[in-house]
Amino acid sequence: MPLLSTVSASLADVLALLLPVECAGCDAEDQVLCGECRGALAPRPMSRLLDDEIWAYSALAFEGVPARVIRRLKEDGRTGLARPLGRALRAAVLAAGAAGDAVVVPVPSSRAALRRRGFAVAPLLVRRAGFRPVALLAPARVTADQRGLDRDARARNVAGSLRVRPRPAELVRDRPIVIVDDVLTTGATLLEAARTLRSAGLVVVAAATVAATPRRSSATHR
Ligand SMILES: [Zn+2]
Numbered sequence: 556m557p558l559l560s561t562v563s564a565s566l567a568d569v570l571a572l573l574l575p576v577e578c579a580g581c582d583a584e585d586q587v588l589c590g591e592c593r594g595a596l597a598p599r600p601m602s603r604l605l606d607d608e609i610w611a612y613s614a615l616a617f618e619g620v621p622a623r624v625i626r627r628l629k630e631d632g633r634t635g636l637a638r639p640l641g642r643a644l645r646a647a648v649l650a651a652g653a654a655g656d657a658v659v660v661p662v663p664s665s666r667a668a669l670r671r672r673g674f675a676v677a678p679l680l681v682r683r684a685g686f687r688p689v690a691l692l693a694p695a696r697v698t699a700d701q702r703g704l705d706r707d708a709r710a711r712n713v714a715g716s717l718r719v720r721p722r723p724a725e726l727v728r729d730r731p732i733v734i735v736d737d738v739l740t741t742g743a744t745l746l747e748a749a750r751t752l753r754s755a756g757l758v759v760v761a762a763a764t765v766a767a768t769p770r771r772s773s774a775t776h777r
C-alpha cells in the first residue's frame with residue numbers, strides 16, 4: 556500500500572534520527588554516545604578575553620570528540636546530542652557568572668542556517684544547559700556563512716548583523732546578561748552580540764560557549 560509504505564518510510568526516517576546507531580564521537584556501533592566519548596565531554600572551563608571587551612568562557616576545546624559531536628548536532632541534526640553538550644555548556648555559563656539573576660541570551664542563527672537545519676542551535680543548547688533562553692537578539696540582515704572566512708572577513712561579515720528586540724529588552728533592562736553561542740572561533744560573533752546589546756544600554760557581563768577553537772598561545776586574543 557503506497558500510503559503505508561510512505562508512513563513507514565517516514566517512520567524509518569524518524570527512528571534513524573531518534574536512534575542513531577553510531578556513537579557521535581567515535582562511530583562505535585549501537586550507541587548514541589559511548590562512555591569514553593561522554594567522558595571527553597566533561598567540562599574543563601577556560602576563558603579568553605575578546606578585544607579587551609568581554610570575557611568568553613568555554614567548556615571544551617573544539618577538537619577531537621567535542622568537535623565531532625558538535626558537528627553531528629549542527630550538520631546531521633542529531634538534536635539528542637544537545638543534552639550532553641548542554642551539560643558541558645552549563646559549566647561555562649556558571650563560570651561566566653550566570654548563577655544569580657543573569658539573563659542568558661543565545662546568539663541567533665542566520666535565517667539561512669535556520670532553514671538548512673530546521674532548528675536553532677544556541678537556544679536548544681541553552682535549554683539543555685538548564686537555563687531559559689531569552690531572545691533579545693535577532694538577525695538584522697543577511698550574512699555570509701562564517702565558515703571559510705578569515706578573522707578580518709568574519710568581523711566585516713557580522714558588523715551590524717544583529718539587532719536588539721526592543722520589547723524583551725525592556726523587561727531585562729539593568730539585569731546582567733550572559734551571551735551564549737555554540738563555538739567560539741575568532742570571537743567576531745560574540746563581540747558583535749555584546750556591542751549590539753551594550754549600544755542598546757543593556758548590561759553584558761560575559762559570554763559562554765560549549766567549545767572554543769584551541770589557541771597556539773595563551774596570549775590575549777586581539
Ligand atoms: Zn564514542
